[in-house]
């Protein structure tokens with residue numbers, strides 16, 4: 080079943096269009112990876128799905144509901160969470176407070192959810208009173224993902240979760256992503272680490288110059304010679 | 314009022330507006346072309362006026378020295394007063410620029426505001442410097458003996474207009490030069506990769522100093538017009554904000570707009586004075602406040618609905634590049 | 636000297652109330668609110684209007700509490716004035732700043748607009764009350780208590796310290812314990828992420844103005860009780876407020892508290908060497924020194 084669908088998205092920050100008729104589909108429980116060169120418009124696509132940018136054309140559909148152009152808080156309520164590429168934590172607040180902010184729109188008791196997030200990222204539990212600004216890059220990324228998980232989303236949008244991390248940490252983060260996915264959360268992951276991202280992915284999309292170039296099963300893209308040459312660094 | 318009286322009144326109005334136009338031109342260099350947020354114009358106004366007063370009057374002697382104290386008095390001609398005012402204001406601007414120009418825009422604003430208030434305090438309290446709150450009097454006027462003192466204002470209007478035009482022309486020249494192009498690039502943050510933070514600092518500093526020198530001349534022109542100055546003249550309202558309203562109204566980044574704004578807003582200001590004359594007696598004492606209230610509301614309206622002012626910015630840079 | 640330091644703490648605590656609000660607003664909206672000083676003035680005069688107008692008219696008795704210089708009227712007027720000025724601050728945001736924000740005007744345009752607002756507030760006060768100094772209780776003798784170290788202090792001043800302490804603790808609890816307070820800190824930290832987390836940042840902005848305005852009003856009233864009321868009182872606080880805010884690192888309210896106390900003490904101690912009218916210049920010089928030595932303030936990261 081297709082849980083999230085973006086079709087014919089045309090969008091830009093100014094009058095200039097950055098994305099041209101871009102589309103993407105996510106089946107429930109799936110990991111979809113988006114790869115492509117810098118400036119291709121990958122982050123822009125995620126921002127549009129999450130309602131930060133309003134598309135000039137095209138639609139975003141969650142299950143059967145049209146959510147095009149809704150504001151981020153509305154979209155969050157409908158079950159999508161988003162982890163931006165940069166500045167994705169509240170640095171002067173503690174880990175615990177960051178997670179609470181993730182649950183801002185929840186009015187019920189979310190203490191159990193916080194426990195679950197700490198179970199996933201056990202290092203965070205030990206430091207819950209620490210300010211996030213003092214943490215290492217890997218731990219910050221965990222806080223960022225933890226914050227996004229607080230709403231128990233059906234779809235999680237991750238923008239370059241491994242960017243700027245040491246190689247050992249990268250595999251840690253990818254492992255966590257697999258664990259999250261195993262709980263049934265569908266994901267869109269934008270990655271520079273294209274090879275790793277495609278290995279995890281059920282399905283992959285290649286984006287370049289704001290357009291869809293290719294899409295296929297993860298392993299099929301990995302095996303594709305042209306993709307290998309152009310986007311996976313040989 | 315008979316016709317001669319009306320003309321004399323218009324002349325005095327034109328002189329004051331012309332002096333304000335000089336300030337607007339100075340502010341336009343800083344704000345319009347470089348984006349420097351100076352809200353202490355009154356400080357340069359004050360310093361320019363006092364500088365020329367000390368340069369062009371003699372140091373009191375004998376009996377007089379008991380009544381008027383001043384640190385020095387050079388008794389030099391008008392033109393030296395203008396130059397001295399410009400130079401001293403330039404130096405002060407340089408000193409303010411050092412700690413603030415590398416930081417955000419707001420810091421310069423707070424610092425210039427502080428300078429303006431501090432100088433007003435100094436001139437008010439330090440009697441030995443320039444006679445404290447009573448201020449200095451008897452400033453000479455250029456070409457004084459030429460006509461009947463009753464008609465002197467015509468001469469001074471010509472002096473003001475000539476100086477205003479000279480300043481206008483020199484700013485226009487500077488702005489059309491490569492230097493001016495860099496200034497706007499600095500303002501728009503479109504700085505080319507070849508420019509280091511140090512270069513940007515230098516350009517901002519040059520603009521700040523240039524603008525402050527023009528303001529110093531404005532202060533001097535004012536002092537020689539009224540022939541008497543005291544610290545209470547250089548308040549934030551008369552010395553700073555009305556000038557901002559003028560520039561915003563005329564169009565920042567446009568020297569013609571700066572001059573036009575000065576004349577239009579000064580006209581409105583004087584017009585409002587006539588209107589408040591009709592107020593009931595009980596409110597009359599508060600009339601200046603009502604006028605300032607109206608001017609500030611005008612400023613807010615301009616900021617929201619017509620931030621480009623009457624004329625808007627001239628697109629000289631792009632013309633040059635094409 | 637000890638006495639000057641104590642007076643400095645009293646003055647500094649009043650500056651802190653203003654600086655905390657200024658810092659809060661700066662932290663969230665990223666512009667220098669030049670109308671903040673005039674919020675202090677507005678607070679003082681709204682309380683005056685209550686004390687000498689409304690409350691006397693509805694017949695609240697005028698007697699004072701023991702050796703303090705005020706009574707029930709002020710106790711009622713104080714919170715009302717805080718609420719009124721908080722609403723004034725919110726109204727300015729709705730009428731002016733929000734429009735500019737939506738148009739994408741830069742921080743300088745907002746600062747310029749706040750300057751205009753500062754004068755609008757002051758001119759309204761001048762039109763209504765005129766330019767003279769006023770007192771909540773004209774002609775009242777205000778005896779000082781003698782405490783150890785030969786310090787003379789008025790009961791009013793001791794109370795001022797307690798009121799400031801109370802308000803600061805209240806604010807601290809609000810920011811640390813309540814959902815809205817935490818959301819406010821989150822918004823100051825990272826506005827975009829706050830939006831992404833579903834925080835209604837426009838509502839946060841309203842709260843910020845409300846709290847900033849209310850604290851400023853409290854500062855203005857306390858200064859009016861301690862010294863006097865004057866239409867320019869808030870304007871004369873503006874440079875000390877900015878000095879305190881910058882010293883304590885912009886956006887850091889605990890820094891603003893320390894900055895306020897430091898500036899207040901420095902200003903009072905300076906009167907041992909300089910004319911009291913130079914207090915403002917002292918705050919200014921300290922600010923310039925901070926900008927030269929440590930522009931990000933004591934809590935800033937280089």
Ligand SMILES: Nc1ncnc2c1ncn2[C@@H]1O[C@H](COP(=O)(O)OP(=O)(O)O)[C@@H](O)[C@H]1O
Nearest residue numbers: 092093097115116117118119120121122123124
């Ligand atoms: N905030 C922005 N304002 C204007 N243009 C932007 C902004 N963010 C990104 N862009 C432009 O949009 C294009 C796509 O950027 P982005 O989506 O970040 O690419 P990617 O994430 O694939 O590297 C780039 O050309 C970039 O310059």
Ligand SMILES: [Mg+2]
Nearest residue numbers: 121122123164
């Ligand atoms: Mg990106």
